[in-house]
Amino acid sequence: QINRVMEARTVFIASYDQDLDELTFERMYEDGEPVALPDEARKRRGENTLTFYVARRRQALLLSGDVDAEARRLGIETKTVGSDNPAVVWMGVPMITGERVQGVIAVQHFTDALAYDQNDLNVLQSIANQTGIALANARLYQRVDVRLGERVEELTALSAISRELNSTLEPGRIFEVVLDEALKITGATHGFISLVEAEAQLLETRASRGYSADEMQRLEAEPVPLGSGITGRAAVTGKPVVVGDVQNYPDYLQAIETTRSEIAVPIRYAQSIVGVLNLESPELEAFTDDHVRFLEALAEQAAIAIGNAQRLDELKERNDLLRRKAEQLTNLFQIGQAFRTDQPLDDLMDEVAHAIQETVGFNLVSLSLMEGDPPRLRRVAAAGIPVAVFEQMWRVVKPGGRVIISTPHRERIRYVLCIHCNQPTPIHAHLNSFDEYRLSMYLRQAHFGFVTVGNKALLLLRTHIVLGWLPHCLWRAIDWCANRLIGKPAHIIAWWDKSQH
Template sequence: MVNTTLDLDTTLRRVAELVRKVIDYEIFAILLLNEKTQDLRVRFHVGYPKEIADRVNIKVGEGVTGQAAQLRQAVLVADVLDADGYIDAVPNVRSELAIPLIIKNRVIGVIDIEAREPDYFTEEHKRLLTLIGSRMAVGIENARLHTRTTRQARTLLLLNEIARELTSILNLDELFRRIAELVSRLIDYQMFSILLLDSNTQKLQHRFALRFKETIHIKHDIPQGRGIVGAAAESRQAVLVSDVSKDPRYVLLNPETRSELAVPLIYKDKVIGVLDLEHTRRGFFNEDHKRTVTTLAAQVAIAIENARLYEEIARQEKRLERDLALARELQFRLLPQVLPKLRDLEVAAKFVPARAIGGDLYDFVNYSLSRLGIVIGDVSGKGAPAAIYAALVNGILRSHAPIEPGPAEMLSAVNNSLGERRIEGQFVSIIYAVWDDAERTLQVANSGLPRPIYCHNGKVEVIEATGLPLGLFDDADYDEFNFRAKPGDLFVFFSDGILDARNNDGELFGRQRVEQIVSRAADKSADWIVDTLFKAVLEHAGSEDPFDDQTVVAIKVKGSPAKRK
């Protein structure tokens, strides 16, 4: 009967029913063992006051149940008044019987039964429950493993859903509230705070706080390194405290708090704040909670930075004439401040907006194992609206980057995210490529930018990668092209602002000129090629102002090409 279900709560209830057929108990508990901390905690109980059951936390070796776990055999106490080390959890108990749950020579928990009269339990009770204990242990362990696997799968799905939703919320106050709601779906906290780091004072400021589901305002700023949250910010690592009363770092803000979990918010390798969760129960937070919130914190940091940048640009747009120079500076800060340095690849990039701010973008995303994601994009429209949309796209790209998708997968993911919060008349064309520096391979996918150029063996080849722009159609698929490069091979990516540059006669610069320049400069550096393309476009346009943003990214494999015979 115990092994007929994989639901843990149902299994524990059936174990209790099975034991009752052997012993007519009044007080009963199943305690499961945390193998890492060697603590026994009540997972199912009958006859325990809830506040006592929630608080019970027994070390292996302590009390009757702890002894049963340590000795790996049943412990029968005829009268607890005569027992050394008895833990008085339930009032008026006189006798106790504890049966260890053992599977594959490993203790996973203890069944504990208590009675209010002495000598209630017999050696026959002990013998029978010991016999069926292993059977019950198998059922409980199977159900626990199933529950853990199901919970992990559900958590991963929820984290993915949260990541997609958060990157589309661009109002900070709304974002903070939504973060709190979504985290509560993962962890049943009682107190929750979002603290952001003030770069001037280097203090953590409470920007949002909940206490028993009620919004509160906390004006207490915390320096880095002080308190649990300050320690998380300073160490750049999650801090889990099972009992804050025993941690000298704890800053008393909520007197009811007993356990705390603080996780730093890190964006582009900088700490921008801390997520702080608290609970009135000791040992409430565990390693699973720590891993889950740490994973979520990466998405939260991106969403917060994205929303902060969006709000900043939106404020500047209201006084665009006066603050246009500042808006341009903000947009350029979205671009990489330093080009990536790889062992076998030269990287060069340049962006020139058609107005003070524009909608082109490029970025580089570090993958594991010497791989690099390369982004070049062109947002529809011009000026501040295009720059704001480019900021949104950049945030969405980086929110998907931690799972290191391939180019086609990344384009589909960004398209889905934009489709969930579609903005009328706005879309983006992107080329996404992944370079493997160890293998010297390049994967490329395109969603509407001009086809890139591949120069190798003295020939100029057009990469026939095409695709629909992102944010327009829900079900769009993208082809992926793979190349194994050799020393001297060159790839050039560019936005249509290069091709569409016009001179005074209305003549376009055109693809043919781009290919001719690349072909003649195949033996030059990536920097030289980018600079030469922009000089040629500028000379062609003459006094004509650029109509569209212009962006070029060039990558070249280091080393001299093999001489052709």
């Protein structure tokens, strides 16, 4: 249209970003034909040229004759666009809508210094006004379209997290989904979620994305004190902290060298700050107000996961407490029943010792009676084995291996007076009495099995001397029959299998 109205040898249109003071040369024509500009020449920022002069002053400019001299008189550098030859006439007008300059339209001629006059400048300004309105509308539609697309992505992300919340109670999985969606929507490259350790006043990393193995190890090994750094400040103030340039933040704690901007959003549950969602970007000023609002919505989803996990732990703890109370009541009832029987005192005390161990949860229980004159303590019963012994055996067994223990079955622990210390001492150093039930209480995470061998009645009759000459299969058959008829096994062999996984 400009070529139809006036003899325009060279025409170019540039859009202008007032916030960045940046010109982008969108189109250029020579003699009515489009000219492709190299990428490095399309964008220019903060220069002192004729086009920038028109955009900043918001006024039209017409220079003719010695354009370079006229520009220098105004304190402007001349820089031709699309040609190495100096222009003899240059005319530029701003495209203004409201309070914003949308861009600049410029026309130049390289041979005729009288090609344009004030009338041409007025015509060009009229065209620029219409073009500015069209450009503003296009930008508005583009922003609306982009924002709608971003909003759809945000709602999709929140929907994905809601599905995870409905499918799992594991907070770690929810944290991973939250971080994945946060990085995708904001364009950040790294992120982590830290939870508050109230007693230690520290933030400990529980989930991360984008970091190398060494960086993740360093994050997990170095908790952040509350109030320190960007994440610590968000945890203390309870408000989002957005830093456009971390190098200008006085209390910045560096996680990776490439970070230039960072955002930390507190996670609030039950009126308390329980954690922080933190994102990092290698670009300056990477996070906007829209990002803050979206991340606050994600933080609410993370808070729900934390609340679900806490309620689950409380429910498990309550169920364990109820189960322990039920077991205690059962054991107390059994102790009461035992006192009503006519069992020998040593057998009765043995049952009481094991009942106390199972009820209270002690590893070792011993019962002693005062006897004689002068009175002395005589240990009559004991129960329990240090759990550490079983755990030590379990640690050294490889996956697929087996822990095997052979011990007397329901042995009656007997004591004699030690000639060295004059104290009751168990015979053969046997401190504990076991059966299949008591052994099954150890290493509950493993597969348990047992077999009983020998018979106390046959041992009492000394038949093992004769049975020892029989084939093993025949001896086992006699042993099995004796234990079926007289339930007095002599020994128990128990084993625990360690899983391959």
